[in-house]
Amino acid sequence: MKINGKEYRTIWFDTQSKDVQIIDQTKLPHQFIIKNLKTVKEAISAIKNMEVRGAPLIGGTAAYGIVLAVKENNDLNFITKISEDLIQSRPTAINLKWAVDRMIKKLSSINKDEYLSVALKEAKDICDEDEKFCKNIGLNGLKIIEEIYNKKKNTVNILTHCNAGWLATINWGTATSPIYHAHKKGIPVHVWVDETRPRNQGANLTSFELNEEQIPNTIIADNTGGILMQRGDVDMCIVGTDRTLSTGDVCNKIGTYLKALAAYDNGVPFYVALPSSTIDWDIKNFNNIPIEERDPQELSHIEGLDENNNLKKVLIYPKKSKSLNLAFDVTPAKYVTGLITEKGICEASNKALKKMFK
Ligand code: MRU
Numbered sequence: 001m002k003i004n005g006k007e008y009r010t011i012w013f014d015t016q017s018k019d020v021q022i023i024d025q026t027k028l029p030h031q032f033i034i035k036n037l038k039t040v041k042e043a044i045s046a047i048k049n050m051e052v053r054g055a056p057l058i059g060g061t062a063a064y065g066i067v068l069a070v071k072e073n074n075d076l077n078f079i080t081k082i083s084e085d086l087i088q089s090r091p092t093a094i095n096l097k098w099a100v101d102r103m104i105k106k107l108s109s110i111n112k113d114e115y116l117s118v119a120l121k122e123a124k125d126i127c128d129e130d131e132k133f134c135k136n137i138g139l140n141g142l143k144i145i146e147e148i149y150n151k152k153k154n155t156v157n158i159l160t161h162c163n164a165g166w167l168a169t170i171n172w173g174t175a176t177s178p179i180y181h182a183h184k185k186g187i188p189v190h191v192w193v194d195e196t197r198p199r200n201q202g203a204n205l206t207s208f209e210l211n212e213e214q215i216p217n218t219i220i221a222d223n224t225g226g227i228l229m230q231r232g233d234v235d236m237c238i239v240g241t242d243r244t245l246s247t248g249d250v251c252n253k254i255g256t257y258l259k260a261l262a263a264y265d266n267g268v269p270f271y272v273a274l275p276s277s278t279i280d281w282d283i284k285n286f287n288n289i290p291i292e293e294r295d296p297q298e299l300s301h302i303e304g305l306d307e308n309n310n311l312k313k314v315l316i317y318p319k320k321s322k323s324l325n326l327a328f329d330v331t332p333a334k335y336v337t338g339l340i341t342e343k344g345i346c347e348a349s350n351k352a353l354k355k356m357f358k
Contacts, residue, residue, distance in 0.1 A: 001166040001173075001180070002212050003032060009171050011052065011060050011127065013067070013120060020064040024051045025167060029208035030305055037061075040069040040082050047089040047096070050199070054168020055242045055278050056130045059095030062086050063123035066103040070115045079115075080104060091290040092251060092328045093242040094280045099126055127170045133275040133342035134172035141178025141238065141273055141340040142185065148235050149187045155216075156182070157235045159192040159225055162253035163205035164240020164273065174273035175238040176206070178340065183215050191217040192228060196253060198299040198325060225259050229266040236269045238340070244272065244279050248333030248348030249286040254326055260335040272331075272348070273340040276357055292327040299323040 001007070003023075014021045019036040026049065027033050035051060037043050043065030046052050052061045065086050069079045083100045090096060106122045107115055148156050162168075164175035172180060182189050191210055196202035203219045210217040220228070228234050237259060243251040250256070250272050263270040283289060300317040317323065336348035346352040 001171060001209060004212070009127070009131070010057050010167055011064060011170065013064065013124070018071070020061075020068060022046060022052050022061065023167070025053060025205060026051050027311070028167070029204050030311060037064070037068060039072060040065045040086070043068055044085055044089045047086075053090075053201070054163060054165075055093035055095040055240070056134070056169040056174070056275060057167070058090055058093045059099035059277060060123070060127045060130060060170055062089075062096050063099045063103050063126045066100065066107075067116070067119045067123050070107075070119045074112055074115050076107060076112075079107065090292060092292045093278075095242075095277050098277050102126065130169055130275060130277070131171040133277075134166075134169050134174055134177050136342040137174055137273050137275065137340050138172055138177030138181040140342075140345055141271070142181040144236065144269070144271065144338075144340070144345070145178055145182040145187060145189065146185075149182075152235065155188040155190050157190050157192060157233055159194070159228070159234045159237045159259065159268075160206060161194040161202065161237075161239045161256050161259055162196045163201035163209075164238075164252075165206050165209045167205050167209055168240060169275075173209075174240045174275065174340075176209070177273065178238060179210075179215065180213060183213065189215065191215060192225065192234060193217050193219045194222050194225060194255065194259070195219055196255065197222055201253070222255050226262040229262050229268050234263075234266075234268050236271060237263050238271045238273055241272050241274045241278055242328060243283075243289055244274055244339065244348075245283055245286060245289070246279065246281050246350050246353055247284060247286070248336060248339070248350065248353065250331045250333070250336055250348065251286065251289050251291075251328050252331065254329050257329040257331045257335075260331040264335045269337040270331075270335060271338050271340055271345075272336055275342055279353065279357065286330040286332070289328075289330060291329075294325045294327050296323040296325050299325050
């Protein structure tokens with residue numbers, strides 16, 4: 001998708017420098033910086049510090065992290081050991097382990113002298129596949145938006161939480177892909193963008209990328225969705241996910257659960273968009289999902305532009321107060337209207353997921 005009118009993906013291998021390049025998302029929307037990752041440790045820290053984030057992009061970065069590991073030390077013991085650090089860098093998004101396992105499996109069956117070329121191809125395949133899957137999620141989700149538009153004959157208002165946009169994937173996004181496809185088809189859409197405290201991925205990233213594609217959107221405080229739904233100002237919700245269990249329970253950015261409850265209470269359809277790489281087929285009880293707890297400073301401090309247009313971080317809480325920063329929550333399947341996947345739309349249930357994917 002576009003930034004300043006130019007098409008980008010979120011991660012790529014630069015054939016000149018032989019580095020992996022990313023868009024540093026901690027600086028958006030105020031600064032557009034392309035950053036080079038030269039070592040696997042740099043890839044790990046980019047994931048930890050959220051220079052790259054969003055489940056599918058974390059997966060893509062982990063895949064390229066293995067490429068960087070191979071470049072540093074062409075030894076399977078080293079690569080397998082460092083891959084554990086990659087997997088631990090953010091615990092909730094299942095795509096991370098999925099991508100690392102896929103890379104290691106590929107390397108385990110070939111000769112050492114092929115490692116680099118095979119790792120490069122596999123990382124690119126993972127990213128290309130994600131782009132294709134997200135495009136298909138868009139085409140499948142478009143049908144729901146079209147149906148609402150055909151009934152309503154007026155702008156379709158969609159609420160989304162966090163950033164499950166193209167910046168969270170390789171391209172297109174998951175939750176935003178149906179929106180981009182509807183916009184390209186000429187269907188009038190307007191997006192309610194949850195600010196998504198504490199890191200403001202909605203305001204800083206979702207609104208930014210929708211603006212770049214000229215899609216009307218309005219940022220709202222995280223607590224505003226409920227009254228908008230009561231007023232009939234939300235036609236549907238679409239969110240992404242970091243890990244969806246085979247039971248249909250959906251783990252996503254903190255606050256998603258409360259939006260789902262409000263949607264349920266008001267009869268607003270609540271859809272979750274995901275590629276199959278985000279499905280966890282192993283964990284059966286959502287209480288066993290590792291929920292990332294991040295630095296409380298992400299709550300107590302906020303960053304923005306000062307009067308001289310420089311990025312500045314300021315403390316907004318009482319100095320003595322404690323804070324708790326849980327990054328994700330779980331929406332039980334019963335509140336999910338449907339899962340929009342690359343293969344089609346299905347019920348959030350074990351039976352429907354198995355039928356679609358196994
Ligand atoms: O903490 P983040 O910014 O990585 O969280 C991102 C989300 O919660 C997204 O909704 C999720 O990863 C899906 S991305 C298509």
